[in-house]
Amino acid sequence: MTGAAVIPLPQAGAQAASAAQAHRIAGSVQFQGLGKTYTSSAGEVQALQDIDLEIQPGEIFGIIGRSGAGKSSLLRSINRLEQPTEGRVLVDGEDIAGLGEAGLIRLRRRIGMIFQHFNLLSAKTVRENVALPLRIAGVQQAEAAARVAEVLRLVGLEGKEDTYPSRLSGGQKQRVGIARALVMRPEILLCDEATSALDPETTLSILRLLRDINRRLGLTVVLITHEMSVIREICHRVVVLERGRVAEMGPVWQVFTRPQHAATQALLAPLTRALPEDLSARLHDRAEPGDLQVIELPFAGEAAPDLAVLAPGLRLVQAQVDPIQGHAVGRLVVLAPQGFDPATLSAKARRLGHVAAND
Amino acid sequence: MSPQMIDRLIAAFFDTVLMVSASAGIAVLAGIPLAVFLVTSGPGGFFPAPRLNRVLGAIVNGFRAVPFIVLLVALIPLTRLITGTTIGVWAAVVPLSISATPFFARIAEVSLREVDPGLVEAAQSIGASRWNIVRHVLLPEALPGIIGGFTITVVSMIGASAMAGAVGAGGLGDVAIRYGYQRFDTTVMVAVIVILVALVSLVQGAGDTVVRRLRAR
Ligand SMILES: Nc1ncnc2c1ncn2[C@@H]1O[C@H](COP(=O)(O)OP(=O)(O)OP(=O)(O)O)[C@@H](O)[C@H]1O
Ligand SMILES: [Mg+2]
Numbered sequence: 001m002t003g004a005a006v007i008p009l010p011q012a013g014a015q016a017a018s019a020a021q022a023h024r025i026a027g028s029v030q031f032q033g034l035g036k037t038y039t040s041s042a043g044e045v046q047a048l049q050d051i052d053l054e055i056q057p058g059e060i061f062g063i064i065g066r067s068g069a070g071k072s073s074l075l076r077s078i079n080r081l082e083q084p085t086e087g088r089v090l091v092d093g094e095d096i097a098g099l100g101e102a103g104l105i106r107l108r109r110r111i112g113m114i115f116q117h118f119n120l121l122s123a124k125t126v127r128e129n130v131a132l133p134l135r136i137a138g139v140q141q142a143e144a145a146a147r148v149a150e151v152l153r154l155v156g157l158e159g160k161e162d163t164y165p166s167r168l169s170g171g172q173k174q175r176v177g178i179a180r181a182l183v184m185r186p187e188i189l190l191c192d193e194a195t196s197a198l199d200p201e202t203t204l205s206i207l208r209l210l211r212d213i214n215r216r217l218g219l220t221v222v223l224i225t226h227e228m229s230v231i232r233e234i235c236h237r238v239v240v241l242e243r244g245r246v247a248e249m250g251p252v253w254q255v256f257t258r259p260q261h262a263a264t265q266a267l268l269a270p271l272t273r274a275l276p277e278d279l280s281a282r283l284h285d286r287a288e289p290g291d292l293q294v295i296e297l298p299f300a301g302e303a304a305p306d307l308a309v310l311a312p313g314l315r316l317v318q319a320q321v322d323p324i325q326g327h328a329v330g331r332l333v334v335l336a337p338q339g340f341d342p343a344t345l346s347a348k349a350r351r352l353g354h355v356a357a358n359d
Numbered sequence: 360m361s362p363q364m365i366d367r368l369i370a371a372f373f374d375t376v377l378m379v380s381a382s383a384g385i386a387v388l389a390g391i392p393l394a395v396f397l398v399t400s401g402p403g404g405f406f407p408a409p410r411l412n413r414v415l416g417a418i419v420n421g422f423r424a425v426p427f428i429v430l431l432v433a434l435i436p437l438t439r440l441i442t443g444t445t446i447g448v449w450a451a452v453v454p455l456s457i458s459a460t461p462f463f464a465r466i467a468e469v470s471l472r473e474v475d476p477g478l479v480e481a482a483q484s485i486g487a488s489r490w491n492i493v494r495h496v497l498l499p500e501a502l503p504g505i506i507g508g509f510t511i512t513v514v515s516m517i518g519a520s521a522m523a524g525a526v527g528a529g530g531l532g533d534v535a536i537r538y539g540y541q542r543f544d545t546t547v548m549v550a551v552i553v554i555l556v557a558l559v560s561l562v563q564g565a566g567d568t569v570v571r572r573l574r575a576r
Contacts, residue, residue, distance in 0.1 A: 079484055081480060081483060081484065101488070105486040105487075105488060106486070108483065108484055108485065108486040109485070109486040111484070112484070112485075113481070113484035113485075115477060115480075115481060117477055119475070119477040119478050119480065119481035120481075121478060121481075121495070121496060121499065121500060122500060122576065123499035123500055123502060123573075123576065124495075124499070132482075132485065132487075132495060133485040133486060133487075135495075136485070136486065136487050136488070136491045136495065137486065164576040166576065180481075180485065181484075181485075184485070184486070190484075
């Protein structure tokens with residue numbers, strides 16, 4: 001762990017929320033003592049227990065965790081695709097457990113959802129897919145046509161109206177999915193691994209779209225992903241689930257720089273680049289005469305590193321710094337001559353070991 | 360072949376077409392709702408009615424188990440009750456449609472079950488009612504399979520209608536038995552076979568074309 005001092009900064013989630021509140025206050029979700037037990041022929045599975053969380057209006061809220069941790073169960077309890085067995089889910093303060101069929105339909109019209117495998121109707125064109133929510137809600141045809149055109153423009157699919165989904169690429173299909181989810185002008189958008197079936201470039205373009213939608217429409221986005229880079233890219237706050245419980249939760253930069261729970265550390269491990277192979281192979285603990293020190297200079301939640309700290313005689317061997325929500329996160333690895341005091345770089349600088357200076 | 364025989368064959372052809380189309384129409388009107396019910400009322404379905412589901416399932420299986428020729432005879436009282444007669448085209452429609460409906464319903468049921476549950480879920484997430492899901496998701500998505508199944512049903516009905524002809528229903532089967540078989544008129548027999556083969560090929564070809572078009576979307 002980096003052990004950086006906690007810098008008092010307003011929480012990004014709260015920031016986003018207050019920004020969004022300027023134009024809308026709807027879109028909050030609260031879980032209170034939520035539990036879900038599946039009963040099947042194979043026995044009982046406790047998928048969620050004692051979940052207490054609050055998702056604020058207008059934020060992008062990430063849910064991560066290992067496979068089977070209960071992410072989908074949690075997300076799907078928001079629009080009651082999954083019925084909790086304990087506790088309550090409040091959407092905009094209203095307990096959704098008591099809703100009858102008509103009430104549930106009204107709730108679901110306020111909550112859009114997109115899926116890993118897009119789930120588009122193959123017998124309907126792009127236009128018909130996107131228009132379906134309006135059609136079954138009985139929206140007038142002229143208005144429906146205008147709204148379909150508007151969301152298709154928003155997701156960048158003009159000109160594809162009369163195409164069938166099987167003729168679209170994965171990224172285009174997900175754009176149709178997003179358009180369909182947005183056409184009812186929901187206050188919450190649920191995304192269950194919405195980019196998992198897409199290549200990295202398409203993923204990025206879909207994430208930009210989601211962020212753009214979140215900013216422009218101020219809607220709350222709740223997303224599940226296995227890709228930590230997705231969380232880093234667009235989420236304000238993140239919850240880590242482990243075996244159906246909340247392992248930790250907080251602003252992304254905080255969770256990513258100081259993960260407290262072993263589950264989080266395991267999930268984040270791929271994000272930190274390992275030492276270069278040739279360096280780590282030659283690394284040893286005790287200094288031999290003529291060795292160089294290998295010093296790690298971590299950054300976590302500060303301003304971008306000032307390279308003036310690198311004194312003459314130091315050699316930079318590895319550097320990785322990513323901005324997360326305006327916080328520089330990463331590390332520099334430098335080689336320094338024997339006798340150099342790592343503390344002169346920063347209080348957090350740490351000697352990793354020594355290597356022979358033969359090159 | 361005498362001109363009368365040709366007229367007889369033409370009339371028989373139209374009788375068969377009428378018999379089969381009327382029965383097929385009834386099989387669709389009754390079979391699709393039956394299939395939808397069988398799919399949605401079972402365990403995990405969204406119109407749960409497990410007991411009625413089991414009862415209907417058993418009835419469907421019962422009808423499917425009885426050979427058509429037996430059904431034809433067993434249904435004579437019902438046929439008389441409905442049509443007032445036991446001979447002629449309309450009398451044949453009763454057993455034909457009663458035997459085709461469960462057959463077609465089971466095929467349609469399979470296609471409906473193959474609809475990706477993710478699509479149903481997506482429809483639920485946009486606020487679709489259960490009826491909306493049947494109308495906008497299950498039926499349109501299963502349509503190619505249902506039409507393929509309908510083609511199979513019609514083809515097997517053409518065969519069955521010839522059988523019904525044997526017990527006085529009229530149509531091509533009737534002509535084949537009475538003239539081809541009982542009077543050893545090979546020409547008539549061959550003509551009937553050729554017409555039946557052509558009819559079956561036409562139905563199968565049309566069905567396949569529609570399915571191919573739908574699947575190509
Ligand atoms: N319909 C179901 N019936 C029985 N058990 C289920 C059902 N759905 C989920 N489970 C179980 O509940 C637990 C949590 O499942 P869930 O789908 O919420 O996990 P997840 O975090 O979304 O996993 P993944 O990352 O693989 O999608 C798992 O142990 C799973 O096997
Ligand atoms: Mg999942």
